[in-house]
Amino acid sequence: MCKLFVAVAFCALVYANQMPPAxxxxxxxVAAGVSDAAAAGLVDIGEKYRSQVQALIKGDDEAGWKLFNTIKAESDAYIATQPETDQTAYNAFVEKTKANFQAYEETSVAESA
Known part of the structure; x- marks a missing residue:
């Protein structure tokens, strides 16, 4: 699971203190166009950190960002080794996830105001 699974997705997951099933x-x-093999590799990275994500105490920003940066660095390094088509699909997936997360955050802020 931030480029985010992923960067933004993992960030959201860390702060939500949960991860979707692998x-x-x-x-x-795969639905976003990432090959099955590349998707499996990215999921493996997220799975490696599943227990740490779930063990984070909600609100521990420093630990959350440290874990996020570790997962992001590994995900970025991995996807850079994959074919260009996977990199393009992955980057589009990250951007869409980021946009969805930002929309959710804006809605949450507006509703709590």
Whole structure:
């Protein structure tokens, strides 16, 4: 699971203190055009950190960002080794996830005002 699974997705997951099931995340990546093999590799990275994400104490920003940056760095390094088509699809997935997260945040802020 931030370029975010991923950068933004992992950030959201860290702060929500939960991660979607691996098969669900893989399905979303494949549906976005990432190859099955590349999606599996990205999911493996997220799975490696699943227990740490779930163990984070909500509101521990420093630990959350440290974990986020670790996952992002590994995800970025991995996707850079994949074919251009996977990189393009992955980047589009990240941008769409980021836009969805920002829309959710804006809605949440507006509703709490």
């Amino acid at each position: 098969d669900e995340m893989k399905t979303k990546l």
